[in-house]
Amino acid sequence: MALLSITNLKVKVESKEILHGLNLKIGAGEVHAIMGPNGSGKSTLASTLMGHPRYTVTDGSVKLGTKDLLGMRPEERAAAGLFLAFQYPKEIPGVNLVSFLRAAYNSVMGARKKSFKPVPLYTFKKQVQEMMERLKLPLSFLNRNVNEGFSGGEKKKVEILQMALLEPKLAVLDETDSGLDIDALKTICEAIAEVRKPEQSIVMITHYERMLKYLKPDFIHIMIDGRVVMSGGKELAKKLEKEGYDYVRRQIPSSLKML
Amino acid sequence: MSGALDYLQDLDRSVFDGANQQSYALKAQKGLSEALIRRISSDKKEPEWMLAHRLKSLAAFLKMPLPKFGVDLSDIDFESLIYYAAPSEMGGYATKWEDVPDDIKKTFERLGIPEAERKVLAGTGAQYDSLNAYHKLKEEWEAKGVLFEDMDIALQKYPDLVKKYFMKCVPLHDHKFAALHGAVWSGGTFLYIPEGVKVTAPLQAYFRMNAKSMGQFEHTLIVVESGGEAHYIEGCSAPKYGSTSLHAGCVEIFVKPSAKFRYSSVENWSQDTYNLNTKRAIVEENAIMEWVGGNLGSGRTMLYPCSILKGRGARADHLGVAFANAGQIQDTGAKVMHLAPDTSSTVLSKSISKNGGVNVYRGLLHVAKGATGAKSQIRCDALILDALSKNDTFPTMRIQEDDVSIGHEASVGRISEEQLFYLQSRGISEEAALAMIVNGFIEPIVKALPLEYAVEMNRLIEMEMERAIA
Ligand SMILES: Nc1ncnc2c1ncn2[C@@H]1O[C@H](COP(=O)(O)OP(=O)(O)O)[C@@H](O)[C@H]1O
Ligand SMILES: [Mg+2]
Secondary structure (H helix, E strand, O other): OOOEEEEEEEEEEOOEEEEEEEEEEEOOOOEEEEEOOOOOOHHHHHHHHHOOOOOEEEEEEEEEOOEEHHHOOHHHHHHHOEEEEOOOOOOEEEEEHHHHHHHHHHHHHHHHOOOOOOOOHHHHHHHHHHHHHHOOOOHHHHHOEEOOOOOHHHHHHHHHHHHHHHOOOEEEEEOOOOOOOHHHHHHHHHHHHHHOOOOOEEEEEEOOOHHHHHOOOOEEEEEEOOEEEEEEOHHHHHHHHHHOOHHHHHHOHHHHHHO | OOOOHHHHOOOOOHHHHOOOOOOEOOOOOEOOOHHHHHHHHHHOOOOHHHHHHHHHHHHHHHHOOOOOOOOOOOOOOHHHOEOOOOEOOOOOOEOOHHHOOHHHHHHHHHOOOOHHHHHOOOEEEEEEOOEEEEEEEOHHHHHOOOEEEEHHHHHHHOHHHHHHHOOOOOOOOOOHHHHHHHHHOOOEEEEEEOOOOEOOOOEEEEEEOOOOOEOEOOEEEEEEOOOOEEEEEEEEEOOOOOOOEEEOOEEEEEEOOOOEEEEEEEEEOOOOEEEOOEEEEEEOOOOEEEEEEEEOOOOEEEEOOEEEEOOOOOEEEEEEEEEEOOOOEEEEOOEEEEOOOOOEEEEEEEEEEOOOOEEEEEEEEEEOOOOOOEEEEEEEEEEEOOOOOEEEEEEEEEEOOOOEEEEEEEEEEOOOHHHHHHHHOOOOOHHHHHHHHHHHHOHHHHOOOOHHHHHHHHHHHHHHHHOOOO
16 A cells, blocks of 8 residues: 555645646655746645645545545645655744744654653754754754754755654655755765665755765656656656656656746 | 743743732722822831922922823823832841741742852842842952842931932923822832942842732842943833732833943833833933843833933933734833933933833934934834734934934844745744744844843743733
8 A cells, every 4th residue: 555645635825726737646655856847836735735824625535555645734734744845945034943843843753652751951962963964954953943054055955954853654755855055965865865764755846967866766756837757767757867868758748848 | 032942941021920828917998189299208217208299299290291192091090009118027127038028938939030040140139029039249349349238228228319300310300200100119129339349240139029910110220330330120010910900110210421221121010000110310421321121011101211311422222122912002111311522322212012012212313413423323223923912113313513413223123034935944942933033133232131031032032922811
């Protein structure tokens, strides 16, 4: 049984339909890439999965394992094992990173396990330290306000730090690669590969091919105008790596004007 | 936000709303009369000049009208209030913790002042109704000549010092409630920092109203001599009662040349209280005055700490947070008078309105002719949590000098859906996420408080966030 099943998903924002019946299945331990041009609805899909209140589901279903995600609040989805690395992580003025991370960790773990005891600050700091070193994030970031004044790359690293902490079953990475220089991209991808447990699934959303080199996806989906128009395995990845979107253009002539 | 938030997790709101079983020796004398004023003064064995001051104040009070701005005070029934009370079991004040009655000890412990903390504190004065339950100053400061006393005791022990300053900063004719205060004041804190003495640990006092329908009129008189430095902090919480209580305290601070003083307070009086406190400082040459205030409680608050920058180069910083929940009007602000050249001031006010609560920022900036080079930065940020709640800003500027630099900024915001979603996507419940954002909003002010107060402030905010419309 698939870990995540999306069936005929239709989503609208402010009375405009963005996703027009999207289907996708992700198995446990698989790495998927969703690619597509700007405006094709990739972030809309990610936000809808996480339960953003502004995105209204008008049809279809989304299941994580046997659970119906669509009836759950965002915090319940997080506890159920879904994680979203934001394309644009939000700043929270006046809230320092370590207290935010600890609140998130204690909430998620507490919801998953009845016997879980909130981790005291000191122990928690030690726990995140190793991961921060791996991501080449200075420890002083713990005392800074969440995402305030962080560079684009630092914000993305902090998203991955949260992913590592919260041990999701499925992590959706929305354009984690955009705005990164090649060194930061490499650091992040290596960190993801190192902390990832074999049963964890990853969906990376991107519109470049460069992230595919580091996190070799098992499946690739091409999304255009609110639908998945083409899916394939490693061969598709190779073709895209070599030929870029030209390959898709040739396969689906109707998509030409979109690309 | 403090990482030590769990610290007071066990503390719940009932702590602030639970009344102790008390027997009042001077029970239930309601209303105001010359006889009562004379009795207060003779009970306290006051010098003649203080009785005269009280009587003069009473006469002024009876003549003066209610303020014509701010909240509607016409509901206050002056005849049904108790103006003076003292717990019967206490004959004076305790100098040792062991001498403090158990009942009272328990109250302080529940309020989060554990015995162990005394070691850290430079001294703890605590007003229990009108008498001080516990008053001790660490020997090292005593040796340096620091005086930290209950105000009634200070009047006995240092009559000349008290007479020199008492109600010279806030004169009895200032307004109706200053006059009332002058007539019926009782207890409070006297703090004297001698020349050049720097007290590093904050000096603390905890106030608590307990008798039903009791007004609290404590007087705080602080003198910091030239080059002295100190930080004084007080918090108060009152038990819940059915009838209206009036709080008209007075804080007078004299900051002498090159001295530095910080006054912090967390006010959390119960919902049925009118909080009409008058707080003012006179700041001399090159001296610095800092106000840090949190107003969470009281149904009606009118509170505008004032700095009079009298000497060249004097500076004042005002930091304030106000939280207005259902049924509350928080009419607060800051007043700064620049009377001398090169004086500077900053005001940072943050307000949160929820469940129909109303916040009003009422500020006054006065720059007198001749106060050349005066600088002032004023910033008011309001956070409105729902469509029922309100915020208003009335900044008044009276600028009589041209050579000045003045900035004023105001913002009104709502909780951002994007921030809330971000926190919730990390498993944090909507309620906890809201509290986190609100605590983040007031963080620039809370971080100026000592840790235990910052923690309590964050906890109080969380409790307010949990409170639904009654
Ligand atoms: N919150 C929103 N409000 C209005 N329109 C939106 C919103 N989110 C997305 N859209 C619209 O939906 C379409 C898809 O956007 P998005 O999901 O961000 O695409 P992608 O991530 O693939 O670039 C775009 O036309 C965009 O303008
Ligand atoms: Mg996007």
